[in-house]
Amino acid sequence: MSDESQVTWKVTLPCTRSEGQAIADDFSPLALLDPPPVLITREADPAAPDNWLLDAYFELEPDARLLAMLRSLIPSAAGAAPVIEKIRDEDWVTISQQGLEPIHAGRFFVHTPAHRDAVPTDAISFEIDAGRAFGTGQHETTTGCLMALSRLKDEGAHFSNLLDLGTGTGLLAFAAMRLWPVARATASDIDPISIEVTEENAGINKVMLGRSRGQLELVVSPGLERHRLKARAPYDLIIANILAAPLIDLAPSVAGALQAGGRLILAGLLEHQAEKVANAYRRQGLIARFRIERGEWPTLVMRKRRSLSRR
Template sequence: MSDSWKLTLPCTRAEAEALAEDIAPLAGLDPPPVLMTSEPDPDAPDAWQLDAYFEGKPDAATIALLRGLVPSASAAKPLLARLPDADWVTLSQQGLEPVHAGRFFVHTSQHGEAPPPGTIAFRIDAGLAFGTGQHETTTGCLQTLDGLKRRGARFRNLLDLGTGTGLLAFAAMRLWPLAYATASDIDPIAIRVSAENAAINRIPLGADHGRLALAVADGLDDPLLAANAPYDLIIANILAQPLIAMAGSIAGALAPGGTLILAGLLDSQAAAVAAAYRRHGLRLAGRVDNRGWPTLRMVKRRR
């Protein structure tokens, strides 16, 4: 019999996004919990909820660690409940409906129906990395990629920076199958998850065109990423402050005339992010808005 537990805490929308992007504080837990964030009431857009699924009852130190990741819940009482005998990963995925973004259809293993005709389907299970397609930031990137393809854009060398599950790299590779493709993340677990998802979705790994090269890297600071630059398409679904801090290095890795997709930012942060990249020779060429989470499409000016 399994011994599965669920810990529930309230959180803010910003905390939910930050938690989804950064699971490093949980890396010392064996096994780490599966984290799910949700917006229970659309009329209260900043009142989110964190559900953490554990194999085994979490101790006081683990509960304190989770509470520390959502400071707004410091005065809230954690809700801890033992779950019925069941697969804990399956439980964490219940209620995750498939996402249809542009021509892309993203589903979990619990969705048994056939994808809609004419769609590009990916199976991305909820787990230890961000980017299942459920969040508006990921959806916005998928919609932007779809729009680029519809307008006839062509890319030969692409980078998914902060890849999470690998989904955005997979999507770009399906649209431009002959391109060289690289995906990186600061978290080794994310790169492991990306490799597993690549196998599930029949994405070949390797350094040749039509294959995906994976790298554990802190931003652009990696020999593989430097060797593969410049890129004519960079996708960076991270957070506003890291995007601003890395504006110079990301712009420097983008070829003149290249396209940059930026996401992971709130509507109130979009102007500051765009301004940081304008200072490095990029212009805002398009924007997708999903419930307060904008996705920016920027183009590097040709010299």
């Protein structure tokens, strides 16, 4: 008999391309489970680019409740029978790492431990493990933010006080710190698990934690409500890779925390949501600078006017 402690359970369901891309960075409420599953989405057949698969890895055999939670992420799979199988842990380690291919975006190269030997010599590299992480660089929104940061650097932008709002794995905060290494940096998330993951990833990537210049302060906070986030304001760079609805709701507080002339990177929105999100920030005195197109997921870069009469 096999030792059940050495077995991982894998559930595979079909999904659409848009569902798979949306899952990559946000899979609540499954992310709140202890331990959470690892979700990997992939294109099943290059000849059918809209037909993807979702692989979910659980430490325990998934029951009807967990399967229902999984199905809630992918409405298109309502009538599909899940494929459930057991795999040994040593196989799971290989599968989980190989399932996340490296991402090269702008100046950055993001990889799992399985691809340490593939790092280009001219890239700024980060190692983000599969583990509990969400926001590993695989999603178009994260890639778009990395490209936006690279472009701002190429344009000669300088930042001294930056905030990664909704940090996930900490990747975008790490990337901004590498480009502007003497800046004060803050990473926040509503989910305490995200902050734990960010702290782990900071150690792996040799990012110093703390409140001084060149260090990253971590804060658990819904939006910008916590005192520490308000005390660190105003920021000259805010990165917010979350979802369209909270981006709109947070527009007054985010704009209020951004200094005049500061830059704002907005992501986590679909193409048809971009104008509504942009308008919410235009009403707060921001103007569009440029956008990064990544399939259905644009990344918006805006600047806060120095005065209402000047552009």
